[in-house]
Structure formats: C-alpha cells, structure tokens
Amino acid sequence: MPLPTSGIAVPGQPLGTTAEFLPGTGIHIRKDGQLSANIVGRIHISPTTTPPTLSLLSSPQDTTNSATIVNPATLLPQVGSTVLCRVTRTNPRQANVSIFALDVVPPKGTVVVVDGAVAAATSTSIPTGDTFPGVIRVQDVRATEKDKVRIASSFKPGDIVRAAVISLGDQSNYYLSTGRNELGVVVARTDSGDLLYPKSWKEMICSRTGIVEERKVAKPI
Amino acid sequence: MADRRRVVGPTDGTTPPVFSPSPSSTSLPPSKRVCRDRGPQDLRQIFLKTSLTPPAVGSSFLELPSPPTYSNSSTLKLTCSVFGPRALPHSAPFFPQARLSCELKFAPFASPLKRRGYVRDHTERDLSVQLATALQRSILLEKYPKSGIDVFVTVLDCEGEAGAVTGVSSFHAGGGKGGGGWGGGGVDVGLLGVLAGAITCASAAIADAGIECLDLVSGGVSALVRKPGGGGDDDAMGQEMEDELVVVQDPSPEEHAPGDIVAACAVGYMAAREELTEVWMRGVVETSIDTEDKTEDNLDRMMDGAIMAAAQARRVLNEGVAERLLFAMNMAKHEMEIT
Amino acid sequence: MTTNITPSLSFPPATYQKVDPNSYLLRHLSPTSTSTSTSTSNSGTHAPTRPSGRSADEFRPPTIHTSSLSHAHGSAVVRTGDTAVVCGVRGEILTLRLGEKKVLRSGIDSGVGSGVDGSGALKSYPLIVPNLELNTGCAAAYHPGPPSDWAQAMTQRIRSLLVDVVCPVEVNALRIVEDGLGEGDGEGDGREEEKEVKAYWVLYIDTVMISLDGNAFDAAWAAIIAALNDTKLPVARWDPDLDRVVCDPVQTRSLGITRFAFASSFGIFTAPPGEEAEAETWILADLDDFEEGVCEERILVVLTDERTIAKLEKGGGQVGSSGVGTALAGVKHLKRCTKMAGERWKIWNDLIKGKGKEKE
Numbered sequence: 001m002p003l004p005t006s007g008i009a010v011p012g013q014p015l016g017t018t019a020e021f022l023p024g025t026g027i028h029i030r031k032d033g034q035l036s037a038n039i040v041g042r043i044h045i046s047p048t049t050t051p052p053t054l055s056l057l058s059s060p061q062d063t064t065n066s067a068t069i070v071n072p073a074t075l076l077p078q079v080g081s082t083v084l085c086r087v088t089r090t091n092p093r094q095a096n097v098s099i100f101a102l103d104v105v106p107p108k109g110t111v112v113v114v115d116g117a118v119a120a121a122t123s124t125s126i127p128t129g130d131t132f133p134g135v136i137r138v139q140d141v142r143a144t145e146k147d148k149v150r151i152a153s154s155f156k157p158g159d160i161v162r163a164a165v166i167s168l169g170d171q172s173n174y175y176l177s178t179g180r181n182e183l184g185v186v187v188a189r190t191d192s193g194d195l196l197y198p199k200s201w202k203e204m205i206c207s208r209t210g211i212v213e214e215r216k217v218a219k220p221i
Numbered sequence: 222m223a224d225r226r227r228v229v230g231p232t233d234g235t236t237p238p239v240f241s242p243s244p245s246s247t248s249l250p251p252s253k254r255v256c257r258d259r260g261p262q263d264l265r266q267i268f269l270k271t272s273l274t275p276p277a278v279g280s281s282f283l284e285l286p287s288p289p290t291y292s293n294s295s296t297l298k299l300t301c302s303v304f305g306p307r308a309l310p311h312s313a314p315f316f317p318q319a320r321l322s323c324e325l326k327f328a329p330f331a332s333p334l335k336r337r338g339y340v341r342d343h344t345e346r347d348l349s350v351q352l353a354t355a356l357q358r359s360i361l362l363e364k365y366p367k368s369g370i371d372v373f374v375t376v377l378d379c380e381g382e383a384g385a386v387t388g389v390s391s392f393h394a395g396g397g398k399g400g401g402g403w404g405g406g407g408v409d410v411g412l413l414g415v416l417a418g419a420i421t422c423a424s425a426a427i428a429d430a431g432i433e434c435l436d437l438v439s440g441g442v443s444a445l446v447r448k449p450g451g452g453g454d455d456d457a458m459g460q461e462m463e464d465e466l467v468v469v470q471d472p473s474p475e476e477h478a479p480g481d482i483v484a485a486c487a488v489g490y491m492a493a494r495e496e497l498t499e500v501w502m503r504g505v506v507e508t509s510i511d512t513e514d515k516t517e518d519n520l521d522r523m524m525d526g527a528i529m530a531a532a533q534a535r536r537v538l539n540e541g542v543a544e545r546l547l548f549a550m551n552m553a554k555h556e557m558e559i560t
Numbered sequence: 561m562t563t564n565i566t567p568s569l570s571f572p573p574a575t576y577q578k579v580d581p582n583s584y585l586l587r588h589l590s591p592t593s594t595s596t597s598t599s600t601s602n603s604g605t606h607a608p609t610r611p612s613g614r615s616a617d618e619f620r621p622p623t624i625h626t627s628s629l630s631h632a633h634g635s636a637v638v639r640t641g642d643t644a645v646v647c648g649v650r651g652e653i654l655t656l657r658l659g660e661k662k663v664l665r666s667g668i669d670s671g672v673g674s675g676v677d678g679s680g681a682l683k684s685y686p687l688i689v690p691n692l693e694l695n696t697g698c699a700a701a702y703h704p705g706p707p708s709d710w711a712q713a714m715t716q717r718i719r720s721l722l723v724d725v726v727c728p729v730e731v732n733a734l735r736i737v738e739d740g741l742g743e744g745d746g747e748g749d750g751r752e753e754e755k756e757v758k759a760y761w762v763l764y765i766d767t768v769m770i771s772l773d774g775n776a777f778d779a780a781w782a783a784i785i786a787a788l789n790d791t792k793l794p795v796a797r798w799d800p801d802l803d804r805v806v807c808d809p810v811q812t813r814s815l816g817i818t819r820f821a822f823a824s825s826f827g828i829f830t831a832p833p834g835e836e837a838e839a840e841t842w843i844l845a846d847l848d849d850f851e852e853g854v855c856e857e858r859i860l861v862v863l864t865d866e867r868t869i870a871k872l873e874k875g876g877g878q879v880g881s882s883g884v885g886t887a888l889a890g891v892k893h894l895k896r897c898t899k900m901a902g903e904r905w906k907i908w909n910d911l912i913k914g915k916g917k918e919k920e
Contacts, residue, residue, distance in 0.1 A: 008543045008550075011359075011428055012436025012493030028361070028435065036493065038361060038433035040542045042550065058431060060549035073278040074431050076306055076365055084575065101575045125575040129278055130307035130700060160579050168367055171315040187579060226706050228719055230689045235652035235762045238794055238807040274771040275642040276699040276849065287630070295630035300770055302697040324704045326696065329766040330632040330648030336764055339693060341704075373697025373704065375768065377646060378629050 009037040009056055016054060021045070024055025073129030075102055077165045077174050082183065084125060085134055085176065087159045093138050095155040097163070098131040099174065134174040136163060141216055143179035153202070154178075154216035160187035162218050184218035227339055237334050257476035259288070261469040262526075264533050267421070269541035271429040277302035279430025281541070283422040285414070287380075288473045295333065295475070298378040299418050301426040306368035319365035323353040325374040325419055332382050348416055355420045355440070355489030355499035361433040370432060374419045381411025381474035408504040410444055410472045413487035416501060417442045420489045421534050428542040436491040438498050439538050441531030444472035444485035445506055445523050468522045470530040486523050490531035500524070577611070581854045585611065586831050589842050612641075612848055619824070619846040619904055622782065624911055626790040634791025634815075638783040641848065642773035647783035649791045651761045653736070653805045654685060681731050681760065682723055690718050690765040692780055698772040699849065714777060718784065721862060722765075725870050726821040728788055733815045734761040736805055738798045758798040759805045763791070774848035777860065781823045786912055789817045821864045822908040824901035827855030828877060828889045843893060845900055857889055861901035869898065 009015060018033045024046070026039045041056030077083050077099055085097035103125050141149045155161065162183050163176035178184045181201070188196045188204055190211060196204035198217045205212050259265075265285055274280035285297035306319050313320070325348045327337050352374065360370065417440030424437045448467045472485060484504025490497055508520040517525075577584045589608040608616050620641035629635035632648035682688060692715045695702045707715070722728065736759040765787065767780045792812035799806040827847040831840045843859075844851055857877030862870045877888045 008546055010437060010539045010542055011434040012491060014493065026433070028433075030494075036435070038435075039431055040428050040546055042546065058546065060546060060553040074306055074365070076368055084579070100578045125572055127574050127578045130304075132308045133311070171309075171313060171367075172311040226712055227691050228686075228689050228715060230652075230762055230764065231654050231685045231687075233654065233657070235654045237652050238796065239653075239804065240794070240809040241799075241806045242809075274644070274698065276771055276773055277697065280771075298629075302771075304697065304700055307700075324697070326704060328646070328648065328693075328768045329691075329764065330629055330635070330650055333631045336650055336652065339691065371697070371703070375696050375770070377768070378631065 007043045008040065009043050010040050011037050013037045015043065019051070021051055021054035022049055024053045026056030026058075027054060075104075075126060075128055077102060077128075077132055077134075079165050079167060081105075082162055082164050083134070083176070084186075085161050085163060087155045087157050087161060090151050090155055090157060092151055095136045095141075095151055096173070097134045097136060097161060097176065099128065099134050099176075100131050101125045101127045103162075132174060133172055134163070134165075134176045135169070136161070136176045136178060140166065140175070140177035140179060153214040155185065156188065156213075156215070158189060159185045159215065162186050178216055178218075181219045184216040186218050188213070188215055224338065224340060237336070257288070257469065257473075261467055262529070264471040264530055265473075267418075267534060267537045269421070269425055269537050270544075271425050271541055272545055274300070274302045277304060277426075277430075279303040279426045279428070279432070281422050281425035281429060283418050283425070285418060288476050295380045296378055297376075297380055297414060297418050299374055299376055299415075299422045301372065301374045301419070301422040303370065303372050303423070303426040303430045303432070305370035305430075305432070306365035307371075309367065309369045313369070315367060317366050318362040319360070320369045321353055321357055321360060321362065321372070322369060323349050323356065323372045323374070323423070325349045325352055325376065325415075327376045327379065331376050331379050334382060344412070348412075348419065351416055351499060351501055352419050352423060355416075355438055356423055356427070358498050359424070359434050359436055359438045359491060360427065361435060364433050370427075372423050372426065374423060376415055376419075379411055379415050381409060381414075408444065408482045408485045409474070410442065410477075410482055410485045411474045413442045413485050413501065413503065414471075414473070416440060417487045417489075417531070417534070420499070421538055425538055425541050429545070436493045436496075437535065437538055437542070438489045438491050439531045439535040440487060440489055441470070441527045441529070441534055442472060442485060442487045443468055443470045443523050443526030443530055444477075445483045445504070445519055446472065446477055447481045447483055466519060468519075468526040470526045484519075484523060486527045488524065488527040488531055490528050490535075492532050492535040497528070577850065581850070585829060585851065585854050589616065589829065590831075590840065608842060610844065611850060614846075616842050616844050617900060619907075620848075622779075622908065622911060624782070624786050626786055632787075633793055634787045634789070636783045636786035636790055638779050638786060640775065640779050640846065642771055643769075643775060643779045644771040645767055645769050645776070645779045645783045647765065647767040647780070647787040649787045650764045650766075651791075651793045652764065653759050653796070654687070654762045655759045655805060656757065682727070682729075682734075685760065685762070686723070687731070687734050687760055687762050688719070688722050688729060688765065689762060690722055690767070690784065691715055692718060692767045692769070692776075694769050694772070694776065696769055698769040702769075702772065714780070717777070718767075718781060721781070721821070721871060722784070726819060726862075726864060728785065728817045728819045728821070729763065729815055731760075733793075733813075734763070736760060736796050736798060738800070759796075761793055761796070763788075772849070774850075774852045775825050775846050778823045778825050778846065781821075781862070782908055785817070785820055785822070788815055789820075789912060791815050819864055820909055820912060821862055821870050822901075822905045823860060823862045823871075824897070824904045826859040826861075826897045826900070827851060828857035828859065828893065829855045830857075830877070841889070841893075843889075843896060843900075845904075859889065859894065859897045861898050863898075863901055863905045866902040866905050872898070 015035045015037060018029060021035060023029055023035055026037060026041050027035050028038050030036055035054060037056055039056055041058045044055050044057045046053045082103040083099045084101040085099040087095050087097050089096040138149050138151055139146050141154050163178050164183055165174055166177045167175040169175040190196060190206050194206045194208050196206050196213060198220055199205045201217050202214060203212050204215050204217060268284040269281060271281045273282050280302040283299045287296050325345055327345060329337050420438055420440030427434060428437055445466050446469050448465045466483060484506040486502040488497055489499030506519050508518050571579055588611050622638060622640045625637045627635060628637055629648050633651050634649040637646050692711060694711045695704050735757050737755045738758050765784055767783055769776060792814050794807035795811040795813050796805050796807045827844045829842045829844055844855060847855060858875060860873040864870050879888060
C-alpha cells in the first residue's frame with residue numbers, strides 16, 4: 001500500500017525498512033526488515049538521529065518533538081514507574097491498594113501529549129481507564145529498618161499513596177513499594193473527614209483538631 | 222425457558238404475524254422473484270464510523286445497506302465497543318500477555334421473523350468464538366501483560382434469520398439438482414455476513430482504542446451460487462442440464478433463492494500481511510485432494526472471492542479509522558491559521 | 561509544587577478527579593470557595609458550571625431518529641449527549657384458547673380483571689412486555705451477563721409506568737376481533753354488538769443501551785415513547801377458514817398514541833462537611849456518569865404534560881452530622897425540579913411531534 005498523502009498510517013501499513021529509518025513509537029519490525037505501523041497515527045520523521053527516526057504520533061498538533069501517549073486508557077503500570085493508588089484494605093502483612101493513575105516521564109527533550117493536549121514537560125500523572133489491584137507488602141514499605149515497620153502505622157484505608165511498581169506480581173496484584181523518600185501517603189483524611197497535612201516522614205497532623213496520626217508520608221517536593 | 226430476571230410475555234407464547242400472500246408477489250414466476258441485480262464482484266458500500274460510544278475505549282458502527290431489489294429492505298447494522306487493556310478478575314490465572322475475549326449478541330429485534338431472547342444461544346456463542354479467532358492473531362498481546370481486552374459486538378439489524386431458526390432459513394420446494402443429494406434448504410449467508418461485518422467492525426474499534434496491532438483484519442464473504450443454466454429445462458434427450466456454479470461476493474440472502482446457494486465462505490483477512498486469520502465455510506463444495514493438481518477448483522475460487530471482498534472492505538476500514546485523526550488534524554491546522 | 565497552606569499536591573485535573581471526586585465537583589460548582597482552583601477560567605461570581613461545561617440547570621440536548629430498524633414495527637434511537645439508546649417494538653400475536661375468548665360489548669372486554677376501559681387485559685396476559693438491556697458494553701461497568709438488580713428495578717419502573725400509570729397504548733389498539741379490525745367501539749356504527757375477541761397483539765418493547773454516560777432512565781423512556789409513536793402494526797383479521805389470525809402484507813395501522821409522558825432525572829450535590837461553613841446544595845439536571853458517582857440524592861419526575869405529574873421519586877442522601885444541619889432536599893427542591901421537568905417535557909414533546917410531522 002503506498003503512503004497516503006495525508007500522512008496518516010493505519011496498522012499494518014508498511015513504512016520503510018530498517019536501512020532507511022530507526023523505529024520509534026508505534027512501529028514494529030517485520031521479519032524481512034520492513035517497518036510497519038502498530039496504531040493509527042501521523043507519520044513523523046525526526047532527523048535528530050542517523051538514520052532518521054520514524055515514529056507514529058497520535059496527536060493532531062504539528063509539534064516538532066513529542067513523545068505521545070497513544071491513548072491514556074491503554075496504559076498499564078510499568079515496572080519501575082511510579083503510580084498513584086488508593087488503599088482499600090490493610091492487614092498486618094500487607095496493604096491492598098487499587099491503582100488509578102500512572103506517572104509518565106517523557107524521554108529527554110520531548111513533551112508528553114495526552115488526548116491531543118500538551119501536558120507538563122516533566123513527569124505528569126495520567127489516570128488509567130480502569131483500576132488495577134496492587135499490594136504493598138510490609139517488607140516493601142520502607143527501605144531501612146524493614147523489620148520495625150507496622151502496616152497500621154503506615155497506611156489506613158482511604159489514603160492516597162504514591163508508590164513504585166517493583167514487579168508485575170501474581171495473578172491478582174501488582175507489587176508496589178514505598179521505599180523511597182518521595183513515596184508514601186500524599187493525601188489522607190481523619191475519621192471525621194478532615195484533611196491531614198504532613199508533619200514529618202512518619203506523622204501527619206490535622207489543622208482543625210490538632211490530632212496527629214501516624215503514616216509513612218511522602219516527602220513533599 | 223423462563224427468564225426470571227426479565228419481563229416475559231404471555232405464558233402461552235406468541236407467534237410472529239403470518240401474512241396472507243400478497244397479490245404482487247404471486248404474479249411473478251418463481252425464478253424471477255429473487256435475483257441479484259449487481260454483478261458477482263460488485264460489493265455493497267459499507268458505512269463505517271468510529272468513536273460513537275465515548276464511554277468505551279474504542280468503538281465503531283458498521284452499516285451495510287440493503288441490496289437494490291424490490292423486496293423488503295433490510296440492512297446489517299452492528300455496533301462494537303472495546304474495553305481494555307484492563308485488569309483481569311482475581312480468579313483469572315497469570316498471563317504474560319493480554320487475554321482477548323469477544324462477545325457477540327443479537328438484539329431481540331434484529332431478525333426478521335423470530336424474536337431472539339436475551340440469553341445467549343448457541344449461534345451467538347459460536348460467532349463470538351469465531352470472532353475471537355479472527356482477531357486474536359492481529360493484536361500485539363505481549364505489549365499488555367496480565368490484562369484483558371474485551372470486545373462487545375451488538376447486532377441491531379441483520380439480513381435473513383442468521384441462525385435464529387434452527388436448520389434451514391426457509392424451504393425451497395424445488396430441491397437440489399446435482400446438489401449431492403442434500404437438496405432442500407441452502408446455506409445461511411446472513412449469518413456469515415454478520416461474522417464478516419463483525420470482524421471489520423471490531424477491528425475498527427480496536428484501532429480506535431489505540432491498541433497496538435500487527436495489522437487490521439477485515440471480513441469478506443463469498444458464495445457459490447447455482448445459476449440456473451438453462452432455466453432448469455431438460456434438453457431434447459430428457460436429461461437435465463447441469464447448472465453453472467458462480468462465485469458471488471458479498472451475497473445477500475434476499476438476492477438468491479435459498480436452495481441456490483450451495484456453499485459460502487467467510488474469511489478474516491489481514492490485507493497488508495496477506496494472511497488469513499479466520500476461515501468459516503458452510504455448505505458442500507468439491508475440491509481436488511490431489512496435490513499435484515494445480516487447476517483452480519470451486520473451493521479456491523470461492524476463497525479467492527472472499528479474500529477479494531475482504532480486501533475491498535479493508536479500504537473502507539482504513540478510511541474509517543483514519544477519519545477521526547484527519548479531522549482533528551484539520552481542525553488543529555485551522556486553529557493555527559487563525560491565531 | 562506544594563505550598564504550606566494547602567497540602568494537596570498539584571495534580572492535573574484528570575487525576576484530581578479520581579483522587580477526590582467530591583472536591584473536584586465542588587471546585588467546579590463554587591470556584592471562589594477555596595484558595596486554589598483548578599478551573600482558572602471562572603473568577604468572581606459566575607453561574608456554577610459542572611466539569612462537563614454545562615450549568616447546573618442544563619439538560620443535554622436530545623436527538624431522536626425513528627424507523628431505522630428494518631425488522632421492527634416501530635423503532636427509535638435517542639441520544640442525549642453521550643448516552644444513546646435504541647428501542648425496537650415488535651408485535652406478535654397471542655391467540656386466545658377456546659375457553660378464553662372474550663366477548664366484546666361496547667368496547668369493554670368481559671372477563672377477569674377488567675379495568676375501567678378494559679385495561680385488565682393489558683396486565684393479566686401481559687400484552688406489553690418492556691425490557692431494558694444495559695449489559696451491552698455500553699460503559700465499562702456493564703459486562704454481558706444477567707441484568708443487575710438495579711437494571712431489573714429500572715425495567716419494573718418502566719413496566720409500571722407503561723401499564724399502570726401512563727398507559728400510552730390503549731387495549732383496543734391491540735385487540736383482534738372476529739370480522740373486525742380491532743376498534744372495539746365507536747367506529748361509526750355505534751351498535752352495541754357482541755363481538756368475539758379472538759386474539760391480541762402483544763408488544764415486545766426491547767430497549768438496548770448503546771452508550772451510557774449517566775441518566776439511562778430518561779433516554780430509555782423517551783426512546784420507548786418515540787418507538788411506540790412510530791409503531792405501525794399490520795392490519796390483522798381473524799380468518800375463520802384457516803382458524804388463525806392473518807395479516808395484510810401491505811396495510812398497516814398506527815397505535816394511536818395520544819398520551820406522551822417524559823421523564824427528567826436530577827441529582828442533589830451537597831458540599832462535603834468541613835469545606836463549607838454551611839451545607840450548600842446544588843440541583844444538577846441530567847447527571848452524567850461522573851456526577852452519578854458523586855451525587856447520592858436523586859429525584860425523578862415523570863410528567864404527562866407540563867403540569868401533570870405521573871411519577872415523583874426522591875431518594876438517597878444523608879441527614880447531615882451535627883453542626884452542619886440537614887443536607888437532604890426539601891419541598892422547595894422538588895418544586896424546582898418539577899418546574900424544570902415541565903420545561904424539559906415541552907422540549908421532548910416538540911421533538912416527537914416534529915418527528916410525526918416529518919412523516920406526513
């Protein structure tokens with residue numbers, strides 16, 4: 001099929017060979033060295049590399065350098081990335097969470113485009129289409145003094161936690177960790193519904209009543 | 222079967238309306254009552270539009286107009302919505318790649334005569350499995366580990382009974398001449414047409430969702446139709462003349478007398494890779510088992526016809542999935558020109 | 561990114577919607593209440609807008625397309641925003657058994673459970689069979705499978721409105737009488753004759769949700785009314801030689817719907833305690849999917865004309881905790897909702913009447 005003049009490729013469309021281009025996003029390589037499209041996207045040739053990189057962008061704007069998210073709804077938690085999740089259940093060995101947003105860090109020199117609109121140049125948080133179940137085990141809550149950790153002093157159901165995905169996990173849960181300073185509880189409320197503000201890495205305080213509650217708190221930037 | 226969760230009709234059951242023969246239909250000789258006005262390779266124009274169901278990740282709507290005959294018009298209307306990749310239920314075992322599940326359902330008002338129930342019957346289950354087979358190999362499932370991709374197709378309107386009435390779609394009194402003794406009713410091409418349309422529609426929805434695929438699968442149907450050779454007349458010696466078997470693409474149950482359709486075949490075809498993902502054939506067709514024999518037999522001709530129909534459908538599919546991005550690009554260019 | 565005053569890290573709006581849906585909606589409806597606001601376009605006193613851009617009183621404009629299905633006697637496709645539903649009406653014949661045949665005197669069926677106008681037959685057989693199918697993949701939560709309790713409850717609501725309360729279909733439109741066309745009385749002769757009812761038409765009203773972005777009931781109900789209005793049943797007669805009902809292949813007859821009822825659904829959103837000095841409430845018309853997850857209190861008004869109520873329902877919500885006062889809606893909210901429903905009734909009515917005129 002010849003390349004259409006409108007510059008939009010559809011899945012399966014041959015776009016060149018590995019001799020002519022480096023494959024970028026949305027491209028796969030067939031056995032004979034042919035580059036083919038994976039998605040419906042705008043053909044974009046970036047001359048910054050030799051040979052030039054051929055990518056498919058799903059954004060309609062003509063930005064010169066952009067990493068695109070194909071569709072936020074098809075994102076999955078990736079090992080090594082950070083996610084936002086809500087704690088659903090706790091027991092002494094682990095905290096069950098449901099992941100609802102992913103942090104996406106674009107490659108250097110590119111911006112993230114979500115649904116056709118340019119988002120932040122640095123990492124940005126994108127909600128997933130559906131929630132994914134995850135678990136933070138007691139040995140993954142902190143990087144140091146792991147044996148002294150108590151789940152009840154770290155998380156409570158309803159808290160919003162920023163965590164890192166350490167593994168795809170088992171059939172039902174992703175395995176997450178909060179073992180870095182910037183990971184942990186970001187939003188929490190008391191039983192009466194008041195917001196809690198971070199006081200230290202292990203305490204949060206309510207401004208209205210002055211009650212202090214224990215959590216594994218994420219360091220505010 | 223009483224469906225306790227839904228409102229059911231009278232316990233004695235109801236019958237579809239029976240019509241007294243219309244004066245216009247009885248005046249024509251039987252051979253003229255149904256005929257195909259278009260050529261054997263003329264396909265009907267497919268209408269395909271994506272993103273009509275915004276709550277779904279990807280969606281599409283396909284419509285196939287009625288053939289230009291004077292009988293009651295009926296069209297094929299399908300809507301498809303795709304969800305995923307999303308988390309599998311807890312009970313599902315671990316998969317290093319995505320799990321594709323397809324569900325096809327006829328709406329109760331889709332078939333001409335018999336109203337379908339809400340509980341899935343064997344025809345719908347069969348079509349769902351065929352659809353999954355057709356789409357399975359085209360999606361890059363390894364990119365989405367431990368997740369599920371769900372494809373839901375709803376048939377709002379279809380031609381022919383499409384399997385609603387068990388057995389044959391209707392009776393043809395003439396019987397089959399040279400039909401190998403099977404005689405009687407022919408092949409339900411309406412059902413195959415639904416599968417082909419569902420394949421095309423589901424591919425459009427998957428592409429609309431942005432799920433990465435090797436190629437798009439399009440569906441095509443062809444049939445081996447008995448063209449009355451000498452009108453069924455015997456020749457001078459009292460022997461019957463053999464009817465010619467013609468391959469027609471995009472057959473419609475309204476254009477052929479049911480007994481004339483000897484065999485039909487629906488395929489799922491990836492046009493860019495030139496690979497077939499699904500072949501479903503019904504009817505009786507002879508083929509040579511001698512591998513040395515390279516002459517084209519009826520089976521080859523019929524499958525080639527279906528592949529050509531699928532390749533034509535692929536053009537509509539390409540336009541349909543690119544339309545939304547093209548529109549957005551034009552809008553963005555227009556905005557930039559204004560500012 | 562965080563300040564000392566507000567602890568909320570600056571999430572992008574789409575993520576904030578998932579983190580705290582209540583606050584997200586509140587900040588759209590009253591942007592001047594808190595120091596940080598995600599909706600920077602609103603400033604000063606402004607009509608409250610919802611995340612979708614609509615004002616609190618604004619319904620989504622509807623569209624209706626009729627007669628699009630080939631095998632249904634009547635059909636309608638209704639779209640309100642991203643909610644779309646298809647309704648198909650098919651008639652089938654219920655032939656009465658020998659012991660059951662009714663005798664028709666002056667337009668009233670004799671027999672079990674006769675109502676004032678013979679509506680007993682509608683209920684006892686039943687002759688109207690509505691169903692609402694949501695498990696079509698219309699939204700993420702609706703997988704194929706048996707209908708949930710909520711879907712079954714909605715179907716029963718629709719059935720009771722169709723058969724008990726509004727009754728848009730008269731039973732005399734469904735009768736098949738010996739040597740008659742089904743009109744029981746007043747067809748010009750005025751004779752008080754006894755005719756035998758041999759069969760009835762049974763209307764199967766199947767509503768299939770194609771796309772769901774909140775407020776399934778209003779759209780489904782409007783689709784049913786539009787489809788019934790569009791329905792043309794074949795003219796049927798009892799053939800004594802064949803001893804069965806036979807239909808004319810060409811002639812059709814409409815159901816003759818005269819009563820048009822339309823539904824309007826509302827939600828009441830109450831500001832979460834602690835963020836507001838007093839519990840401020842907003843009435844939101846025609847909730848979309850996000851708002852349905854946030855608003856606990858709902859009001860449903862079904863009108864048969866701009867001022868006549870066929871059904872009024874209110875439920876959900878919580879009595880406020882101490883110090884905040886009751887947060888439930890009161891009579892003044894119901895009156896406002898009824899008034900808005902009246903305006904909405906007019907819009908639906910004009911749309912359906914417009915459809916009828918197009919065909920003439």
